[in-house]
Amino acid sequence: MSVLQNKTAVVTGGSRGIGFAICEVLASEGCRLVIADISQDKTQEAVGRLSACGHRCEAVRVDVTEEESVVAFQKELRTNHQVDILVNSAGVAPNIVPTIRLSSTEWKRVLDVNLFGVFLCCREIGALMARQGHGSIINIASLNAVSPAALCAAYNVAKAGVVSLTQSLAVELAPCGVRVNAISPGPIETEFHDVVMPQRAATLGVTKEEMVERVRKSIPLGRWGRPRDVAQAALFLASKHSDWITGQNLVVSGGLSGVAASPSKETMLGSRADLV
Numbered sequence: 001m002s003v004l005q006n007k008t009a010v011v012t013g014g015s016r017g018i019g020f021a022i023c024e025v026l027a028s029e030g031c032r033l034v035i036a037d038i039s040q041d042k043t044q045e046a047v048g049r050l051s052a053c054g055h056r057c058e059a060v061r062v063d064v065t066e067e068e069s070v071v072a073f074q075k076e077l078r079t080n081h082q083v084d085i086l087v088n089s090a091g092v093a094p095n096i097v098p099t100i101r102l103s104s105t106e107w108k109r110v111l112d113v114n115l116f117g118v119f120l121c122c123r124e125i126g127a128l129m130a131r132q133g134h135g136s137i138i139n140i141a142s143l144n145a146v147s148p149a150a151l152c153a154a155y156n157v158a159k160a161g162v163v164s165l166t167q168s169l170a171v172e173l174a175p176c177g178v179r180v181n182a183i184s185p186g187p188i189e190t191e192f193h194d195v196v197m198p199q200r201a202a203t204l205g206v207t208k209e210e211m212v213e214r215v216r217k218s219i220p221l222g223r224w225g226r227p228r229d230v231a232q233a234a235l236f237l238a239s240k241h242s243d244w245i246t247g248q249n250l251v252v253s254g255g256l257s258g259v260a261a262s263p264s265k266e267t268m269l270g271s272r273a274d275l276v
Contacts, residue, residue: 002030003239008081010034012064012121013090015042017190018140021227022087022234027055029235034081036062036073037090064090064117074124082132085238086125088118088162089140093192094155096199098268107154114158115165122169122180130176137173137180138237139166140230141249145184147258151203151267152196159184163249170247179246181237186253187215188225203267220255 009026013019014035023033027050035057037043043059050057060076063069077083092113095106118139129135144152145159166182173180187193201211216224233252236242 002028003235003241004085005030006032007084007238008032008034009085009087009238010036010077010083010125011087011089012036012062012117014087015039015046017089017192018185018188018227018230019087019089020046021231022089023050023057025228025231025235026085026087026238027053027057029239031085031238033057034060034077034083036060036064038063064088064121065112067120070117070120070124074128077125078128083125083128084135086121086129086135086137087140087234087238088121088138090117091140091192093195094152096151096196096203098151098263098270099153100268101270102153110154111158111161114155115161118162119165122165126169126173126178126180129178130173133177135178136238136242137166137169137178138234139163139180139182141166141182141184143184143186143251143253143256143258145182146249146251149259150263151200166249167247174246179237179242181242181246182249183230183233183237184249184251184253185230186225186251186256187219188227188230190227203263215259218256218259219253223254225252225254 004026009031011019011023014023015037027033035043035046040061047057047059062073094110122137139162141162142159144156145163148156163182166180170180197211198208201208230252233250
């Protein structure tokens with residue numbers, strides 16, 4: 001029997017990238033899926049692809065940054081499902097910009113999805129799991145959480161917050177039989193990095209292809225990660241094989257421990273001498 005037979009998983013941001021790969025892997029192990037995403041079209045497309053393979057899944061439009069949306073989603077789940085697994089994979093890529101030139105709007109945009117959204121889903125669905133007396137929450141963080149990169153402070157802070165939130169919840173929910181863990185991916189080939197890599201390359205005066213190759217060479221296992229690499233880790237944390245594991249941050253990075261490269265003075269100052 002598949003390891004997740006007759007289990008139900010909620011996956012936020014499950015319509016693409018790492019989130020979709022997690023959906024594929026969980027479904028292949030017999031899990032029923034509820035894919036929660038802000039993009040109705042992309043979520044329906046994801047459900048269509050999974051259903052065509054014989055998997056059980058449904059789509060729900062949820063804006064993880066809106067409290068009312070998440071609360072309503074939890075009420076719907078409470079009525080219709082027992083939730084065994086929650087994967088918080090919804091996220092947005094940061095704009096690459098020095099902290100001293102970072103706008104409040106950009107700061108809020110990145111933290112709203114990548115941290116506040118995780119908090120809301122953990123709070124609402126975590127409460128549901130606590131009443132059930134069991135569950136596994138998996139929060140997708142980032143290598144940036146433990147090794148902050150230059151020029152993306154909001155993202156670094158958000159993902160570090162996800163790890164801290166994970167550890168806090170793990171202690172609080174343990175008496176209720178709910179495990180809470182995080183996964184911190186390193187460089188993964190997704191749409192996310194298609195956004196970030198050109199910006200990062202521009203700060204160094206190299207092409208996107210050169211930037212991608214630089215990153216590849218820095219990874220001890222010699223290749224960029226794939227969404228399925230993260231999905232397999234999520235499967236482990238969702239299954240009975242990790243029954244005695246909680247409060248952990250599993251780094252999935254091909255051995256990469258971080259990159260601490262300082263930007264140039266020109267990149268820092270740009271064309272705004274007054275930095276107002």
